[in-house]
Amino acid sequence: xxxxxxxxxxxxxxxxxxMPLLWYLRDVLGLTGTKFGCGASLCGACTVHxxxxxxxxxxxxxxxxxxxxxxxxxGVGGGQLHPVQKAWIEANVPQCGYCQSGQIMQAISLxxxxxxxxDEQIDNGxxxxxxxxxxxxxxxxxxxxxxxxxx
Amino acid sequence: xxxxxxxxxxxxxxxxxxxxxxxxxxxxxxxxxxxxxxPLGTTHAERSALHPDIFLGVDSDGMVYIIAHxxxxxTTSRTSLPMIAADELDADWKRVKIEQAIxxxxxxxxxxxxxxxxxxxxxxxxxxxxxARYMLIQAAALQWKVSPSECTTDLHTVVHSxxxxxxxxxxxxxxxxxxxxxxxxxxxFKTKDQWRYIGKGTKSYDLAELCxxxxxxxxxxxxxGMVYAxxxxxxxxxxxxxxxxxxxPLQVAGVKQTVTIDPFKPPAVFKPLGGIAVIADNTWAAxxxxxxxxxIWDSGPNASFNSDEYKKELQQxxxxxxxxxxxxxxxxxxxxxxxxxxxxxxxVPLLAHAPMEPMAAVAExxxxxxxxxxxxxxxxxxxxxxAQELGIPKENVTCHVTLLGGGFGRKSxxxxxxxxxxxxxxxxxxxxxVWSREDDxxxxxxxxVAALYMKAALDTKGKPTAWxxxxxxxxxxxxFNPAAVQGEAGDLQQGWTDMPFAVPNLRVENGAAKAHVRIxxxxxxxxxxxxxxxxxxxxxxxxxxxxxxxxxLLELLGPARIIDLKxxxxxxxxxxxxxxxLDIARLRHVVEMAAEKSDWGKRKLSKGSGLGIxxxxxxxxxxxxxxxxxxxxxxxxxxxxxxxxxxxxxxxNPEATRSQFEGAAVFGTSIARSGEITAxxxxxxxSNFDNYPVARIDEAPRQTNVYIVENDAPPAGVGxxxxxxxxxxxxxAIFAATGxxxxxxxxxxxxxxxx
Numbered sequence: 001x002x003x004x005x006x007x008x009x010x011x012x013x014x015x016x017x018x019m020p021l022l023w024y025l026r027d028v029l030g031l032t033g034t035k036f037g038c039g040a041s042l043c044g045a046c047t048v049h050x051x052x053x054x055x056x057x058x059x060x061x062x063x064x065x066x067x068x069x070x071x072x073x074x075g076v077g078g079g080q081l082h083p084v085q086k087a088w089i090e091a092n093v094p095q096c097g098y099c100q101s102g103q104i105m106q107a108i109s110l111x112x113x114x115x116x117x118x119d120e121q122i123d124n125g126x127x128x129x130x131x132x133x134x135x136x137x138x139x140x141x142x143x144x145x146x147x148x149x150x151x
Numbered sequence: 152x153x154x155x156x157x158x159x160x161x162x163x164x165x166x167x168x169x170x171x172x173x174x175x176x177x178x179x180x181x182x183x184x185x186x187x188x189x190p191l192g193t194t195h196a197e198r199s200a201l202h203p204d205i206f207l208g209v210d211s212d213g214m215v216y217i218i219a220h221x222x223x224x225x226t227t228s229r230t231s232l233p234m235i236a237a238d239e240l241d242a243d244w245k246r247v248k249i250e251q252a253i254x255x256x257x258x259x260x261x262x263x264x265x266x267x268x269x270x271x272x273x274x275x276x277x278x279x280x281x282x283a284r285y286m287l288i289q290a291a292a293l294q295w296k297v298s299p300s301e302c303t304t305d306l307h308t309v310v311h312s313x314x315x316x317x318x319x320x321x322x323x324x325x326x327x328x329x330x331x332x333x334x335x336x337x338x339x340f341k342t343k344d345q346w347r348y349i350g351k352g353t354k355s356y357d358l359a360e361l362c363x364x365x366x367x368x369x370x371x372x373x374x375x376g377m378v379y380a381x382x383x384x385x386x387x388x389x390x391x392x393x394x395x396x397x398x399x400p401l402q403v404a405g406v407k408q409t410v411t412i413d414p415f416k417p418p419a420v421f422k423p424l425g426g427i428a429v430i431a432d433n434t435w436a437a438x439x440x441x442x443x444x445x446x447i448w449d450s451g452p453n454a455s456f457n458s459d460e461y462k463k464e465l466q467q468x469x470x471x472x473x474x475x476x477x478x479x480x481x482x483x484x485x486x487x488x489x490x491x492x493x494x495x496x497x498x499v500p501l502l503a504h505a506p507m508e509p510m511a512a513v514a515e516x517x518x519x520x521x522x523x524x525x526x527x528x529x530x531x532x533x534x535x536x537x538a539q540e541l542g543i544p545k546e547n548v549t550c551h552v553t554l555l556g557g558g559f560g561r562k563s564x565x566x567x568x569x570x571x572x573x574x575x576x577x578x579x580x581x582x583x584x585v586w587s588r589e590d591d592x593x594x595x596x597x598x599x600v601a602a603l604y605m606k607a608a609l610d611t612k613g614k615p616t617a618w619x620x621x622x623x624x625x626x627x628x629x630x631f632n633p634a635a636v637q638g639e640a641g642d643l644q645q646g647w648t649d650m651p652f653a654v655p656n657l658r659v660e661n662g663a664a665k666a667h668v669r670i671x672x673x674x675x676x677x678x679x680x681x682x683x684x685x686x687x688x689x690x691x692x693x694x695x696x697x698x699x700x701x702x703x704l705l706e707l708l709g710p711a712r713i714i715d716l717k718x719x720x721x722x723x724x725x726x727x728x729x730x731x732x733l734d735i736a737r738l739r740h741v742v743e744m745a746a747e748k749s750d751w752g753k754r755k756l757s758k759g760s761g762l763g764i765x766x767x768x769x770x771x772x773x774x775x776x777x778x779x780x781x782x783x784x785x786x787x788x789x790x791x792x793x794x795x796x797x798x799x800x801x802x803x804n805p806e807a808t809r810s811q812f813e814g815a816a817v818f819g820t821s822i823a824r825s826g827e828i829t830a831x832x833x834x835x836x837x838s839n840f841d842n843y844p845v846a847r848i849d850e851a852p853r854q855t856n857v858y859i860v861e862n863d864a865p866p867a868g869v870g871x872x873x874x875x876x877x878x879x880x881x882x883x884a885i886f887a888a889t890g891x892x893x894x895x896x897x898x899x900x901x902x903x904x905x906x
Contacts, residue, residue, distance in 0.1 A: 015404070015405070016404045016405065016435075016436070016439075019433075019435050019436075020435065023433055023434055023435035026371075026434070027379065027432075027433035027434055027435070028433065030373070031364075032364075032367070032370075032371035033363070033364020033365065034364070035368075035370070035507070035508070035556070036370065036434070036509070036585070037507050037508075037509075037588065038588040038839055038840055039438070039587060039588060039839075040588070040839055040840075040841070042588075042839055042840040042841055043507065043588075043840050045507055072364065073363065073364030074363075074364050074365075077363070081359075081362075081363070085362045085363060088362045089354075089358055089359060089362050092354050092355075092358065092806060092810070093362070094225075094355065094358065094361040094362065095225030095226070095227075095810055095811075095814055096223075096224050096225030096506070096507070096508075096554070096555060096556050096557045096558075097225070097355075097357065097360075097361030097362075097366055097554070097556075098368060098506075098507040098508045098556025098557060099507045099556075100361055100362060101364045104362065119853075122848070123848055123849035124849075126848045127847045127848050127849045128847075129847075129848070130507065130840060130845055130847060131507070131817075131848075132505060132506055132507045132557050132559075132818075132821075132845060133225045133507075133557060133814045133817075133818075134813060134814035134815070134816065134817025134818055134820075134846070134851060135810070135813070135814065136817060136846075136847075136848040136851045137813050137851075137852070137853075137854065137855060138810075138813070139848065140848070
């Protein structure tokens with residue numbers, strides 16, 4: 001049995017400990033805001049936070065998460081809109097929206113480490129998250145707006 | 152909910168709280184969410200006090216319900232179409248709820264592709280809104296005992312100005328419902344200056360849910376008691392299963408059983424491919440079980456398909472006479488005269504859609520009926536396909552449409568939905584099918600690979616006196632008829648039959664090619680390779696003549712005129728040529744405007760940088776794009792800036808339109824940089840985003856400026872037309888920067904470096 005916290009709530013995982021966190025969130029807990037895109041840490045759609053840092057839940061086995069504190073898109077605002085989510089809405093970022101949970105979680109993690117990112121730091125911080133609709137220009141603008149830096 | 156451009160943010164966010172459609176908490180049942188559209192087969196719109204037609208209802212509490220009958224995959228049509236109806240109704244957008252329609256012929260065409268949504272339903276949406284508004288005015292006038300002509304509306308309220316009396320839509324709905332529904336001829340439509348939303352636009356109805364993880368896509372749908380399935384298909388299309396290990400998968404924790412699905416009988420259409428399904432407690436277990444199947448396949452005739460050889464075949468065919476599609480003047484005599492002749496071959500490979508959400512559906516077969524929840528661009532095709540597979544009437548298939556995590560044409564083909572339905576019947580429970588990314592890459596309905604041959608005879612000034620173009624590609628028709636080898640009018644209308652240049656002697660041809668994979672349509676389809684050849688070749692001629700590419704392009708386009716292609720069987724995207732003519736003046740205008748907006752010829756560019764232009768009409772929309780590229784000494788490219796000018800007639804939702812063209816530049820970047828699907832011995836070689844890369848934030852254009860031409864022409868498409876001119880504009884820019892001409896995509900195969 002693996003004990004961990006998801007969005008502040010204690011959970012006990014019983015099952016195949018090779019199972020990636022993504023499928024525990026989606027299929028067992030019903031937290032479907034975290035998305036499946038590639039299963040191989042190539043697209044970032046499954047990004048969640050472990051102790052506030054972005055990780056790819058599709059390649060993170062449950063066995064590595066004893067005692068972990070996980071935050072998903074459902075919990076990141078603590079019941080309200082996170083400032084980054086507000087910036088996303090303001091900049092009208094999403095098209096289909098499927099990748100945006102992962103984009104937002106990655107951006108929050110980036111801004112926690114780099115509160116005023118340059119364009120290059122945004123490139124480096126966000127290049128692991130694919131948006132097939134091509135909303136990158138608005139993602140960049142939303143990150144800058146949330147960071148309070150000039151677009 | 153959702154916002155109108157000038158509504159305060161606070162008002163917008165407050166509005167979000169009340170939104171219904173796709174909001175869910177953790178363990179949801181889609182039934183509860185969309186129940187209104189299911190059990191009685193009625194929508195809330197239909198159950199509202201006033202319900203003049205299938206698309207709209209006004210209830211006594213003043214809520215307005217508008218049906219979104221098209222699929223939402225990111226183009227915002229789910230918002231923009233109801234917004235048109237709301238405008239004609241003079242409704243308060245904050246009191247509008249959007250209901251997603253199930254698949255049902257009563258809504259008319261629901262196949263969300265071809266950039267059709269706005270242009271096909273603009274009139275219908277205006278009519279539905281105007282009809283309800285007419286009836287509400289009539290009801291108020293009766294109550295006030297005044298003439299309806301003395302009454303107007305003001306945001307959800309009927310007003311009698313002379314007396315200052317006002318009645319809200321909710322108060323009038325019941326009385327209005329007793330009145331006859333007016334004929335279309337009697338309706339009074341708003342004039343342009345009265346529009347609240349059309350031409351101004353709103354953000355997506357689902358925006359907040361999309362940013363909070365609450366939006367529901369097909370992969371998120373849930374049915375009580377469902378099991379999860381992952382399906383192993385023959386690596387070669389049409390292969391048949393010989394044997395597999397039935398026991399080993401059952402050793403995987405969570406795996407319940409394996410089930411086979413019969414191979415499809417050609418034509419492929421949208422049928423399930425066939426294969427072995429692993430049924431499990433969760434998606435992960437189903438994926439793991441598949442690894443133990445050890446299947447042995449009889450690959451069949453498509454095992455002979457190798458992309459390298461196939462490419463040579465297409466290129467050889469492109470150098471031989473083909474079927475003549477359009478013929479003007481006498482090309483052969485012009486070439487026979489001697490003088491300078493220039494020819495070039497272009498090539499664009501198979502392309503995969505790779506929407507971020509892989510194919511997914513949940514379906515339940517029960518008592519001879521199927522209920523499914525899925526990300527589909529075409530719910531009526533879901534009904535047809537499942538009905539055919541299971542031998543049940545179409546009416547017995549209820550298809551609920553969720554949001555789509557991208558579509559790009561792939562989700563027009565419901566093979567994966569049919570898999571879920573077939574499996575549910577076999578296992579006796581609801582089944583959720585989730586494709587892996589590898590399944591998505593390997594079992595697509597690919598955009599056709601194409602070889603294109605171009606030949607021009609040039610006068611002393613370098614202008615073409617004769618122009619021959621020949622395209623060769625396996626046609627979409629092959630998916631529906633394996634014998635089909637020739638491009639059909641629907642393929643050839645896309646930038647080939649309608650080649651817009653003014654050349655006295657012109658011949659447009661198409662050669663035959665047999666398909667060995669399922670060929671489908673991907674965002675802008677045949678326009679991708681046709682525009683690449685025509686717009687690259689035009690640029691090559693400009694440079695040969697030592698001319699400025701923009702000036703030369705305008706000369707190629709020739710004088711403002713209407714090109715009449717009726718004699719060539721030109722379908723014109725199913726629009727009347729009177730309403731939507733091929734208008735060279737509009738093509739010229741977007742070129743001139745793109746040159747101006749991009750500071751063409753004036754911009755200071757650094758060494759290794761260049762600008763390229765391309766212009767193209769597709770889906771009745773005229774687009775010119777200027778790309779700025781920087782090529783490093785090592786051959787790496789970056790795209791600092793794109794300027795794209797769009798003439799799509801009346802633009803209903805400018806903000807959504809800008810998003811579509813920003814996205815199209817990124818989609819075009821992916822095609823140009825790295826888009827290539829190949830086959831070896833019939834099996835697709837690519838599997839995931841490592842070997843089928845798509846553009847990432849650091850590779851995409853840094854800044855795409857979208858300029859929308861003010862135009863009162865009827866609305867045209869916006870989802871696709873940004874894609875076709877992008878790749879040629881980029882490659883033309885690369886030539887300007889490096890002197891290297893790219894005739895084959897993707898760029899990842901070209902050496903653009905200095906060594």
